[in-house]
Amino acid sequence: MAAFDLVFLDCDSTLSAVEGIDELALRRGIDVAELTARAMAGELPLEDVYGERLRRIRPTADDLEWLAGRYREAEVPGVRAAVKALQAAGVEVHVLSGGLLRPVRDFAMGLGVPAPQVHAVPFTPPALPADAEGKEASAAWEAAVEAACAHPLARNGGKPELIETVAAAAGVAPERRLLLGDGASDLEAAGTVGLFVGFGGVAEREAVRAGAGAWLPGPSLEPLIELVLG
Numbered sequence: 001m002a003a004f005d006l007v008f009l010d011c012d013s014t015l016s017a018v019e020g021i022d023e024l025a026l027r028r029g030i031d032v033a034e035l036t037a038r039a040m041a042g043e044l045p046l047e048d049v050y051g052e053r054l055r056r057i058r059p060t061a062d063d064l065e066w067l068a069g070r071y072r073e074a075e076v077p078g079v080r081a082a083v084k085a086l087q088a089a090g091v092e093v094h095v096l097s098g099g100l101l102r103p104v105r106d107f108a109m110g111l112g113v114p115a116p117q118v119h120a121v122p123f124t125p126p127a128l129p130a131d132a133e134g135k136e137a138s139a140a141w142e143a144a145v146e147a148a149c150a151h152p153l154a155r156n157g158g159k160p161e162l163i164e165t166v167a168a169a170a171g172v173a174p175e176r177r178l179l180l181g182d183g184a185s186d187l188e189a190a191g192t193v194g195l196f197v198g199f200g201g202v203a204e205r206e207a208v209r210a211g212a213g214a215w216l217p218g219p220s221l222e223p224l225i226e227l228v229l230g
Helices: 020-027 033-040 044-056 060-075 079-088 101-110 134-148 159-168 208-212 225-229
Strands: 006-009 090-102 120-121 177-181 195-199 215-218
Touching: 006 159, 020 033, 020 044, 020 060, 020 090, 033 044, 060 101, 079 090, 079 120, 079 225, 090 101, 090 159, 101 120, 159 177, 177 225, 195 208, 195 225, 215 225
Parallel strands: 006 090, 006 177, 090 120, 177 195, 195 215
Antiparallel strands: none
């Protein structure tokens, strides 16, 4: 019998060795890595940087499709084996990410996680001509950014909320839940699960390591199988 019935997996720097928003920025010739790193380290509130990064990057539908491929290219070793083993044992696996929904969902589905069990930030780029400029274009982009920022996973405190919502629907008690992640937004959800597992295979953050109930140093995620299945 598995030690946990419900497992939540972060995506960026956990299932894949990239931070999706940083990859989109680099594709545009922009650098937002410092903002991302400070948010993941808990030095800045996530909501203070989420909209700012999207405003700078303005990712298109083509960019989002491209990012799904980048996630796949940078897949962390052992991810597929872990997901398959947990699901075979009857464990419900969810991906819980502050990344953008379309690329995270496409990547996660490729790992075998059903679409309804992928939770990330919906973002729909405005339907504008490629060379659109001016107030109308700016207003359309601002509306798209604000809609994304209204989602719980675009701010601190969103992951605990989503975990409680999913777990309540599944009828799973806190002690039967596990969360794996690398950042401050994962650590703040530790109180909603029976075990928070920190992952340092991509980015090792001391606060996350100190606050985790278990630690996986990487590079592979296969040791997660033993933690969940015992």
